[in-house]
Amino acid sequence: MEFPVDVALAQLAPALPTGPGWWYEIKLDGHRTVLWRTADTVRLQARSGRKVTSSWMDIALAGMELPPGVVLDGEAVVVVDGRISFGAAQSRAASSPARARQLSETHPALFIVWDVLAVSGRDLRGRPYVERRAVMFDVIGALPSPSAIQAVSATDDPEVAQAWYDSLQDTGVEGVVAKLGSSTYRAGRSSSWRKVRHAETVDAEVVGYTGTPMRPRSLAVRLPDGRTSLSQRLSAPLSAQVAVHLVAVLAGGRGRTSAGDAYSAVGSGLVVEVLAGTTRHAVVTVTRIR
Template sequence: MKLPLPLDMEPMLSAISDSGVPKGDGWEYEPKWDGFRTLVYRDGEEVELMSRGGRPMTRYFPELVPAVRGLAQKKLVLDGEVIVVGAKGLDFGALQQRVHPAESRVRMLSEATPAWFVAFDLLAEGNQDLRGLPLGERRKRLELLLKGVKKPIFVTPYTRDPKKAEDWFEKFEGAGLDGVIAKSWDGPYLPGKRLWVKIKHQRTADCVVVGWRRTSDGSTLGALLLGLYDKKGTIHYVGHTSSFSAAERKELIKKLKPLETKIPEEEWRANPGRMPGGLSRWSRGKDTEWVAVRPELVCEVTYDKLEAGERFRHATGFVRWRTDKPPKKCGFDQIASAASFDVRGIFGGK
């Protein structure tokens, strides 16, 4: 490929805001998509999709290649996200399953769960490097380039109005989006720099400690393993929390030692994915060895999303112990559910 930007370029990044949507005339706001960050390179018939970490992704999403080749500009670099849309909105689990070593399965999944590419920046056009231009100018060129484009390629909407951004923050969660991103309207594109601001949903939940896992070197406690009860009174593993100092980890081992018990394999055998050590799409390639404890301790944690209604998407943040709350009261019913919203509505019903 003969393009003005290298294939291994790191994309521009964002930092989390703890104070909500930033206000001021200098900001532009966009929905925060829950997908794979992807740079799209095209030079004539050659098309490459590259992950945020510089990993080639083209073979996993073959249905996007002809769509990119169909664009008017023969040489370009786009920044955006690859997403999969399911019956209830964005489906990150289905997106993860698209990354598979077998070509036959990749082909089958490209038809069963086809991906979309949502573009939000134009970094190169022809032989011109656009990264030094203000975002507003790059946005203008992006919309002109992709005017009239059809599925599976979309242009993300944007607004300069912080009140509308706050409305999107609440409304679009029902379609599976993460929140909103704020960007400097006059800012250049700086690879690897965390100058964009992401505003994500953060909530709290009371969880039962069902076990713990050691650090990778086995020297100390690495994470507490968390559980929630369903309506039938059955406990399910939902994730972990690991935000502890070295001193706190030593104290936690002392606290948990008297509660250690045998792993309840008999109880969970019917559905081993419920166990912290159970095989699932979340645990592939990870060390699943753990120490079970009696479900007697309750802690409050912060989380951003319960993926597929069954496990926390990311590691949770430990807030405090809840000695006042009975473990059996820690159920899935406390998890907030956003009002449903059709992803297509974000693109004007396309």
């Protein structure tokens, strides 16, 4: 496995999936981080692949207790006054190495692990989630206690997962991630990993689309706070319903969302109901046409 690694991502879902084989993990509001324990040091990478070791030296120091050849995936978080603080994590990540060290003295970071990608240099990404999780516990369980490296809370009981989702938002928990126990670790988004964030239903104006008017893949919507964002991929029934409106109006050239994503602009006058993340993410899922 070569540094950096392309990370696996979860698809946004409006509700927790249920049924045989699903596992559920608490989703924390921090910085996605992959920890590499090499023969003589520890390297940390961000989701983008950028090396971020200097921002999280307290995690890197804890990682030196791991055996060489271990690669862990998880979230770097900072707890302030008993609550996970994304602002504190963001400040750490944006600081110079010297400033990051100062911040770590006041609010040390935790590395909350949810996956192990390699052990003793052996690639585990092709193994099922339940097998990787068992190995992950073996690896983390061998660390001295207390450690800044900890395993994420997980359950195969959907009622427990729903209780987490309903009760832990005030502690800085973003939501819950559901993973199939048989799922391998695949780069990019996969339907076998689904995330449910704390969200609210809002009405949003459709300002564009991706795909074609006859078969729109996603919609560019203007949220109530003024941000423009691409929705998650439309379901087939929703795509067909939206197409009826799009083919009846003229295209208006090209546009870009607040995040820079391109779309075909249109002045349709169409309003849709969406689930809009209440955290820093402008991720939306279209639920129906208003």
